[in-house]
Amino acid sequence: MLRSGLEQQQLLSEAYYNVTINLKDVSDEAFRLTQRRVSELLQEAKDSVASILDAAENRT
Numbered sequence: 001m002l003r004s005g006l007e008q009q010q011l012l013s014e015a016y017y018n019v020t021i022n023l024k025d026v027s028d029e030a031f032r033l034t035q036r037r038v039s040e041l042l043q044e045a046k047d048s049v050a051s052i053l054d055a056a057e058n059r060t
Helices: 002-022 029-059
Strands: none
Touching (some): 002 029
């Protein structure tokens, strides 16, 4: 199950970057605020994944 969750996080990261690249010229302020929040959430997810992987590695 751990691997499945990590794989999903990776796919979501790739989707996020794809959308970001394709919509880079959007200037709508509400969109920009949402984009910043999503970026923060993505970083939190990456940090969580790193912590989980470290804990799993140290457990064995």
